[in-house]
Amino acid sequence: MASSITRPLRSINVTKEAVGLVCCRTFSAAKGKKGAKGGAASDAPKVSSLSKEVKSSTTVGANILKDGTDPKVMADSEYPDWLWGLIDKKPALSELRRKDTESLPFEDLKRFVKLDNRARIKENNSNRAKN
Template identity: 35%
Template sequence: MFSVSRVLLNKVETKASSQAAKIVSSCAAGTVLNLQIKKSGKEPVALESHEYPDWLWTVLDAQAQAEKLASDPIKLRRKQLRIANRANIKQNNFLAKI
């Protein structure tokens, strides 16, 4: 087995935390987002990257979501059941067509 020194681990952790701090929005601040739902409402405008909540940047990160699910076994089980139920429904619909 390979042994990794603490110095290397600290460098990796520091690099990961600095990358997380550098996440920026794909839209420049002040850009109109064309997401108006109501006729009477105003058109939403993009904010500065630091004005958004931290959890927003992890929503599309599969690894972060997997870690979050692993920490809550009830949510993990519910997700597994939903996936199994959808697969079962699809199979039953397919067999009903035959």
């Protein structure tokens, strides 16, 4: 149906200026700023007002409370042990499929079942979409 509409339009010659007028998006000037055009002054990077000592001793931007303060950085020994395990890389599904499922630790076995189910669901969805 779309091809029947576009065939007669192919014979019409349209200049670049006409396309520019139709497809051009314009913006109005900002109110209250007379003579300000472009904004070259605001393109400069902002200088941080925090000192190096404050940046190294606090987690800047971690505060989510309106009246709260940013949390202080503590020594590594003051954090729980499980926290350091969060940054460890987890094995991918292909690696887990190569290993024997009987010898996998419980956490890896749970991860294998979850990733395998997810992969089967994606495959079933793509097969249904093709039909």
